[in-house]
Amino acid sequence: MLNKIISGGKLEKKVIENIKIHLKILCSATECFKNAITTGNKESTFCVADLEREADSIRRQIISTIHEGAFLPFIRPNICRFVEMVDEAFDILEDAAFEFRYLNNEIYKLIENECAKIAKINSEICELLSIAFDSLLTKGDLKEKNLAIRIYEKQVDDLKFDITEKLRKIDIKNFWDGKIITDFVYYLTNLSDLIEDASDYLYIIEVSLK
Amino acid sequence: MVEVAVVASLLIAFGIGSNDASNALGICIGAGIIKLKRAIFLFGILVFLGILLQGQKVMKTVGKNIVDVNMSIVIVVLAISAILIIISNWRRLPLSTHQVIIGSLIGAAVASDSAVNIVSIIKIVVSWIISPFVAMGFSFLLYKTLEKTISKFPFFQIEKLLRAFLIFSGMLISYNTGANELATVLGPLMHSGIEINKILLFSIASVMVFSGAILLSHRVIETVGKGITTLDPYSGFAAQFGAGGCVLFFTFLGMPISTTYCIIGGISGVGLTKGISTVKFGLLKKIAINFAVTPSLAFLFGYLALKLIYS
Numbered sequence: 001m002l003n004k005i006i007s008g009g010k011l012e013k014k015v016i017e018n019i020k021i022h023l024k025i026l027c028s029a030t031e032c033f034k035n036a037i038t039t040g041n042k043e044s045t046f047c048v049a050d051l052e053r054e055a056d057s058i059r060r061q062i063i064s065t066i067h068e069g070a071f072l073p074f075i076r077p078n079i080c081r082f083v084e085m086v087d088e089a090f091d092i093l094e095d096a097a098f099e100f101r102y103l104n105n106e107i108y109k110l111i112e113n114e115c116a117k118i119a120k121i122n123s124e125i126c127e128l129l130s131i132a133f134d135s136l137l138t139k140g141d142l143k144e145k146n147l148a149i150r151i152y153e154k155q156v157d158d159l160k161f162d163i164t165e166k167l168r169k170i171d172i173k174n175f176w177d178g179k180i181i182t183d184f185v186y187y188l189t190n191l192s193d194l195i196e197d198a199s200d201y202l203y204i205i206e207v208s209l210k
Numbered sequence: 211m212v213e214v215a216v217v218a219s220l221l222i223a224f225g226i227g228s229n230d231a232s233n234a235l236g237i238c239i240g241a242g243i244i245k246l247k248r249a250i251f252l253f254g255i256l257v258f259l260g261i262l263l264q265g266q267k268v269m270k271t272v273g274k275n276i277v278d279v280n281m282s283i284v285i286v287v288l289a290i291s292a293i294l295i296i297i298s299n300w301r302r303l304p305l306s307t308h309q310v311i312i313g314s315l316i317g318a319a320v321a322s323d324s325a326v327n328i329v330s331i332i333k334i335v336v337s338w339i340i341s342p343f344v345a346m347g348f349s350f351l352l353y354k355t356l357e358k359t360i361s362k363f364p365f366f367q368i369e370k371l372l373r374a375f376l377i378f379s380g381m382l383i384s385y386n387t388g389a390n391e392l393a394t395v396l397g398p399l400m401h402s403g404i405e406i407n408k409i410l411l412f413s414i415a416s417v418m419v420f421s422g423a424i425l426l427s428h429r430v431i432e433t434v435g436k437g438i439t440t441l442d443p444y445s446g447f448a449a450q451f452g453a454g455g456c457v458l459f460f461t462f463l464g465m466p467i468s469t470t471y472c473i474i475g476g477i478s479g480v481g482l483t484k485g486i487s488t489v490k491f492g493l494l495k496k497i498a499i500n501f502a503v504t505p506s507l508a509f510l511f512g513y514l515a516l517k518l519i520y521s
Binding site for chain 1 (some may be wrong): 240241242243357361362363364365366367368369370372373442443444
């Protein structure tokens with residue numbers, strides 16, 4: 001009876017399901033990127049762009065459903081912001097995949113191990129973000145997931161430091177080689193920052209109704 | 211001349227519909243929990259149920275216990291109240307329907323040398339003064355209880371619960387609009403001695419409230435809804451439900467009190483949970499001035515109008 005009077009419920013379910021799909025696609029994209037990096041197969045990075053396009057249409061659905069009236073207005077901006085942050089993660093991953101295809105192999109060989117480790121962490125950190133979102137539905141311990149994400153992010157920072165140390169010792173003769181490798185490292189290492197921000201937002205969403 | 215009293219009371223009922231629907235369901239509509247038309251339909255039904263099931267006590271207080279009403283008093287009181295309420299709505303002045311009706315009722319009774327029950331008047335005035343503070347206490351306790359209880363649920367469950375809570379508190383305020391607000395308007399008419407079909411009068415008055423809501427309330431609802439929906443839902447619910455509970459409590463006692471003032475009390479109660487500095491004492495001062503000015507003016511108009519008729 002109450003459900004008939006209240007016009008809510010369906011829209012919220014739709015948003016929650018779509019956010020889950022959005023996060024799953026992000027996990028797939030990071031997994032696909034990790035495989036491309038570990039195998040060194042540059043052609044296989046095109047899957048990232050495909051998944052980013054798919055995620056974009058999901059994001060549009062989420063935002064439009066929220067604007068149709070899903071959730072109380074008080075929490076709508078935070079949910080939208082979270083979705084936008086995940087979308088930024090897709091964009092930066094796509095940029096990393098793009099730069100990867102144009103890398104100078106000689107230079108890349110020097111930092112290949114660290115990059116593979118970062119790609120693996122990126123894949124795991126996205127899985128964690130997906131689990132963190134699920135804990136909003138099941139009353140899991142979000143703080144614990146937040147902390148784990150921060151630990152992963154710290155590991156990426158350490159690896160970034162190692163990469164920078166190695167790259168500084170190289171004599172770059174071609175401007176584009178230098179630019180592409182720096183951009184690639186920037187995109188690769190910045191993904192975890194965005195995921196950390198997104199997980200912080202999940203925490204903000206959770207405490208906003210406490 | 212009876213028709214004048216009936217028309218005037220129905221005009222006031224129309225005014226209640228146009229103004230008070232926003233008190234009841236503005237938050238729910240603004241939050242998108244319920245559609246406007248559905249909300250107004252629900253509001254109309256609950257107003258009718260309120261007057262039918264629980265309006266008697268307030269009607270008896272207003273129509274019987276304060277003064278000995280006669281037909282000329284009823285006509286003057288309802289006509290003056292209707293005019294004052296219409297003017298105040300048009301000029302956007304905050305006037306309490308209860309205070310206008312009761313003030314003019316006492317003024318007219320004094321002018322016509324009818325018996326005035328001082329004890330009843332004191333009871334009503336005390337109710338007016340303490341009701342916002344009772345609402346403040348209710349809301350304060352409710353907010354604290356919510357913090358301790360439902361905050362332990364998962365986030366999306368809390369959100370779902372709050373939506374249900376908000377619609378429930380809106381329904382409570384709608385019910386009170388019938389049981390207290392409309393009862394205050396119909397009280398003098400019901401106890402004036404005229405032969406009138408109770409159910410028919412309640413139905414017509416409820417239809418008038420419903421018409422006021424459907425024709426004129428959307429603007430007020432939009433203002434209230436958009437203004438209030440950025441509030442956190444806990445505060446909105448605690449303030450509204452605390453006020454609704456307070457009005458219902460006074461309805462059981464047969465006391466005609468203002469929902470608007472109770473909601474202000476409720477909001478202050480929620481504010482108190484964050485510290486005394488959040489309470490807007492300037493607003494409370496304005497309310498105190500209103501408390502004194504509105505019934506006094508209504509008394510004066512009622513007195514002068516009846517003196518004019520008798521002379």
